[in-house]
Amino acid sequence: MESKGLRAALRIWVAVVLAFLFVPIVLIVLYAFNPSNIQTWPITGFTLHWFSVAWHDPQVRGAFLLSVRVGLVATVLAMLLGSAVAFALHRFRFFGRDAISFLLVLPIALPGIITGIALNSFFSFTGIQFGTLTIVIGHTTFCIVVVYNNLIARLRRMPGSLTEASMDLGARGWQTLRLVTLPMAATALISGALLAFGLSFDEVIVTVFTAGAQNTLPLWIFGAIRLGQQLPEVNAVVTIVILLTIIPVVLAARFAGAGAISRSAAAAAAATAAGGAG
Numbered sequence: 001m002e003s004k005g006l007r008a009a010l011r012i013w014v015a016v017v018l019a020f021l022f023v024p025i026v027l028i029v030l031y032a033f034n035p036s037n038i039q040t041w042p043i044t045g046f047t048l049h050w051f052s053v054a055w056h057d058p059q060v061r062g063a064f065l066l067s068v069r070v071g072l073v074a075t076v077l078a079m080l081l082g083s084a085v086a087f088a089l090h091r092f093r094f095f096g097r098d099a100i101s102f103l104l105v106l107p108i109a110l111p112g113i114i115t116g117i118a119l120n121s122f123f124s125f126t127g128i129q130f131g132t133l134t135i136v137i138g139h140t141t142f143c144i145v146v147v148y149n150n151l152i153a154r155l156r157r158m159p160g161s162l163t164e165a166s167m168d169l170g171a172r173g174w175q176t177l178r179l180v181t182l183p184m185a186a187t188a189l190i191s192g193a194l195l196a197f198g199l200s201f202d203e204v205i206v207t208v209f210t211a212g213a214q215n216t217l218p219l220w221i222f223g224a225i226r227l228g229q230q231l232p233e234v235n236a237v238v239t240i241v242i243l244l245t246i247i248p249v250v251l252a253a254r255f256a257g258a259g260a261i262s263r264s265a266a267a268a269a270a271a272t273a274a275g276g277a278g
Helices: 004-032 049-055 058-091 098-107 112-126 130-155 160-168 171-202 207-208 218-228 231-259 263-277
Strands: none
Touching: 004 130, 004 231, 049 231, 058 098, 058 130, 058 171, 058 218, 112 130, 112 171, 112 207, 130 171, 130 207, 171 231, 207 218, 218 231
16 A cells, blocks of 8 residues: 555656656747747747748748658558558468567567668669658658557457358358458558658658658758757747647557457457358
8 A cells, every 4th residue: 555655656656757758848838829939938930930931931831741641652552561460470370470460569679770871772783762751651651650569459359260250150260351351350450551751751860861852841840940940930840840740649549448348349350241242
């Protein structure tokens, strides 16, 4: 039984850690509405001027559109490849299965600079020109991991009797996959895709080594901060990036929470498969 003093100390420690993590982010958002060019505290007023400046900046708009395109393409590829691997490793037993699962997690477990240097060396060796394609390939390497982890965790929680019952009732393999497995795992797949897009949209390290002359929105932010120019505009852009990153994460959490497997849902899925087989 913890003492009151220990509980109070733990609460204070949690509050300090949360403040250390989120106070700088709150300050960036506040400075985005500061009418002054100089970042001083307290802010002298409230304005949306810097958001207008960022919107009408062709470099920012081009970088934003490139980030969206790369994020969408990388997410689609990660959904296709990650889900295929997750279904294969969950359903089949074969030599090297655990090694494949380990290798899939490496791109996100290793430091991003290692992945970036490895991809850069590969593209240079093969003569592939750096551009949008190389950025997409780089982002897909770690987006696959997010989709795979979400989907394999859901598949492992699904009762295997559902698939067996569906096939005993006459459903073929594709019917069982389409009418039983996919509906039960859909929320995990969607949440993985949302997280993958969020990670791709704000990725910096891997993009530095794979972008070439292209500029995604995080790279534009990095360059502007490094040169010490356009800081008020940078604050406005960072605020938008924070919002566009938080939204997929929140939606992914809601989808993952809504994906609990219930007996009634499982029974309905099996019945649908049986009806489709008939």
